[in-house]
Amino acid sequence: MILSDDLFHKFAKLIYKKTGLYYEYSKKYYVHKRLEKRAGLLELDDLNEYYLLLKFADDTSEFDKLINELTVNETYFFRDFPQLRNFAEDILPMFVREKGSRKQIKIWSAACSTGEEPYTLSIILQEMLDNPEEWDIEILATDINTDVLQTAKIGLYESRSIKDVPPEYLERYFTRRNEKYLINLNARKHVCFKRINLMDENEMSNINGYDFIFCRNCLIYFDDESRKSVLSSFYESLNPGGFIFLGHSESVGRISSAFKVRRIGDAIVYSRPEC
Ligand SMILES: C[S@@+](CC[C@H](N)C(=O)[O-])C[C@H]1O[C@@H](n2cnc3c(N)ncnc32)[C@H](O)[C@@H]1O
Numbered sequence: 001m002i003l004s005d006d007l008f009h010k011f012a013k014l015i016y017k018k019t020g021l022y023y024e025y026s027k028k029y030y031v032h033k034r035l036e037k038r039a040g041l042l043e044l045d046d047l048n049e050y051y052l053l054l055k056f057a058d059d060t061s062e063f064d065k066l067i068n069e070l071t072v073n074e075t076y077f078f079r080d081f082p083q084l085r086n087f088a089e090d091i092l093p094m095f096v097r098e099k100g101s102r103k104q105i106k107i108w109s110a111a112c113s114t115g116e117e118p119y120t121l122s123i124i125l126q127e128m129l130d131n132p133e134e135w136d137i138e139i140l141a142t143d144i145n146t147d148v149l150q151t152a153k154i155g156l157y158e159s160r161s162i163k164d165v166p167p168e169y170l171e172r173y174f175t176r177r178n179e180k181y182l183i184n185l186n187a188r189k190h191v192c193f194k195r196i197n198l199m200d201e202n203e204m205s206n207i208n209g210y211d212f213i214f215c216r217n218c219l220i221y222f223d224d225e226s227r228k229s230v231l232s233s234f235y236e237s238l239n240p241g242g243f244i245f246l247g248h249s250e251s252v253g254r255i256s257s258a259f260k261v262r263r264i265g266d267a268i269v270y271s272r273p274e275c
Contacts, residue, residue, distance in 0.1 A: 001039060001047050003032045010051055011035060019067060019144060020199040020226030034069040038062070068147045072221065075113040077120050077157075078164040080216065080248055083267065087212070088124045090265030091243060095211065096129065098241075104136040108210045108237065110198060111218035112141035115152025115183075115191070116161055121214065122187045123173050140207070142196035149193050155183035199226060204233035211239055217247040224255065231256040238272040245269070 003011075011031060012023045023031050039050040042062075054063055078084060095105070105125070109118040118141035125139075126132050143149055162170060162181050174181040196203050198218070213234050219227045227250075234244055235258050244259060246252055252259050252270040259270040 001036050003047050020222045022223040038066050068145050071145045073113040073148050075116045076161045077116045086265050086267040088128050092128050106138045106210045107212045109141045110215040112143050114148045118191045119183050119187050137190040139191045141193045144197045157181045198230045207237045210237050211242045214245045219250050227255045240274045243271045
């Protein structure tokens with residue numbers, strides 16, 4: 001099926017407006033292949049017909065399926081180990097000290113893909129909190145892609161995903177199933193998965209009171225305007241003093257000046273100012 005430059009730009013604009021995902025002209029081939037796949041499954045004659053269907057459909061079900069094809073979902077357990085070590089060994093103990101007897105912690109893994117990140121955070125809490133069972137722990141794990149959320153809920157992983165899991169944690173938090181690894185209940189029990197589009201301001205405004213937000217390796221697919229909009233929603237979702245973590249190639253400071261820059265341990269981190 002032919003995709004003219006003009007039609008490519010129309011699709012790109014539609015996708016961008018709804019999701020923040022920004023496809024430059026250099027990504028035309030990538031987008032074309034995925035559009036063709038969806039239009040072919042629907043037995044449509046051409047991509048213009050598919051465009052009209054997306055634009056004027058009463059519900060978002062076909063759009064959601066296209067997004068499931070388009071998003072890049074690469075992830076693995078304990079990704080960016082130095083950042084997680086800084087969280088586990090420097091920031092978390094400080095948070096626990098400041099909390100005193102109010103043992104509640106809320107973490108949001110925004111753009112969690114197939115679940116490796118929120119389950120990693122859950123393992124870190126189990127390992128680092130003195131008596132984790134005394135804590136009220138909530139880990140909200142969200143993504144726009146409904147297929148990855150389904151995989152995340154099942155929690156069965158290939159060896160590629162667990163390659164950086166320390167052996168003693170593999171023993172404690174996974175059960176081997178043939179060639180795969182099933183995440184155990186002790187790491188699952190506090191994690192709740194939900195579909196949330198980071199560009200949907202209504203949905204975002206309902207998520208409040210978080211101590212930590214991890215949104216790693218997602219905003220690289222956005223442009224600056226959408227990044228700013230997402231960071232301003234995150235700001236509102238954080239408690240005063242709460243921390244935000246992006247991927248190592250994404251800098252909070254470059255996108256927004258609202259957060260406080262701090263040096264904690266050997267890392268530069270960003271938090272919502274206390275007042
Ligand atoms: C590369 S994965 C990152 C996974 C994990 N955070 C990590 O660092 O390993 C990026 C994820 O962002 C999600 N994503 C892209 N656009 C989104 C949006 N508008 N709202 C929510 N999630 C989105 C994709 O579906 C994908 O699962």
